[in-house]
Amino acid sequence: DAMVIQNPRYQVTQFGKPVTLSCSQTLNHNVMYWYQQKSSQAPKLLFHYYDKDFNNEADTPDNFQSRRPNTSFCFLDIRSPGLGDAAMYLCATSRGSAARVNQPQHFGDGTRLSIL
Amino acid sequence: GNSVTQMEGPVTLSEEAFLTINCTYTATGYPSLFWYVQYPGEGLQLLLKATKADDKGSNKGFEATYRKETTSFHLEKGSVQVSDSAVYFCALSLGLKYIFGTGTRLKVLA
Numbered sequence: 001d002a003m004v005i006q007n008p009r010y011q012v013t014q015f016g017k018p019v020t021l022s023c024s025q026t027l028n029h030n031v032m033y034w035y036q037q038k039s040s041q042a043p044k045l046l047f048h049y050y051d052k053d054f055n056n057e058a059d060t061p062d063n064f065q066s067r068r069p070n071t072s073f074c075f076l077d078i079r080s081p082g083l084g085d086a087a088m089y090l091c092a093t094s095r096g097s098a099a100r101v102n103q104p105q106h107f108g109d110g111t112r113l114s115i116l
Numbered sequence: 117g118n119s120v121t122q123m124e125g126p127v128t129l130s131e132e133a134f135l136t137i138n139c140t141y142t143a144t145g146y147p148s149l150f151w152y153v154q155y156p157g158e159g160l161q162l163l164l165k166a167t168k169a170d171d172k173g174s175n176k177g178f179e180a181t182y183r184k185e186t187t188s189f190h191l192e193k194g195s196v197q198v199s200d201s202a203v204y205f206c207a208l209s210l211g212l213k214y215i216f217g218t219g220t221r222l223k224v225l226a
Contacts, residue, residue: 031212042216043160044204050212090159102148102167102209106158
């Protein structure tokens with residue numbers, strides 16, 4: 001089945017130690033998103049890629065970076081994690097173009113990040 | 117600005133009860149509307165969608181109608197099951213941007 005896969009499901013890191021979360025997709029979707037979701041809250045968009053074009057949300061901290069080496073993979077890098085960065089991180093994909101907007105998103109199961 | 121407002125939970129129902137979860141939105145332009153469901157420890161799954169006014173989305177017994185006049189997209193199900201227990205998110209999209217509501221936790225008791 002075509003899907004969005006996030007690894008690892010659970011990640012523990014130390015305060016200030018860089019961490020990378022990964023996402024891969026077999027849907028061949030051109031748009032990929034990273035969300036941060038804290039307990040009992042709505043997912044908060046951090047950034048998205050439209051093809052290779054990176055789009056950062058205005059309120060995403062500089063501590064969060066992303067890489068998309070190819071269509072299938074996207075990485076979330078947290079350069080110096082703080083206690084407030086403990087959350088579930090969700091990757092999502094969609095098919096987007098000028099002719100096809102407002103398409104549904106497909107989500108992975110998320111990576112739960114804990115900070116010690 | 118664009119926003120989505122959902123009723124606060126948790127909503128607790130007995131099995132076979134009728135479900136309504138209210139969702140209203142504010143948007144500039146013509147959004148598509150979605151309901152997503154999130155089971156414990158999992159990501160969000162698309163439950164249903166509607167792309168224009170008066171469209172009705174439906175899936176697995178759930179329904180929601182895109183009401184432009186009331187800017188609403190309420191989720192309904194005639195008879196809930198224990199397996200429907202989850203968090204439900206209402207969302208809108210404008211182009212490539214998605215805005216989610218805060219989610220409503222549903223608990224269905226046997």
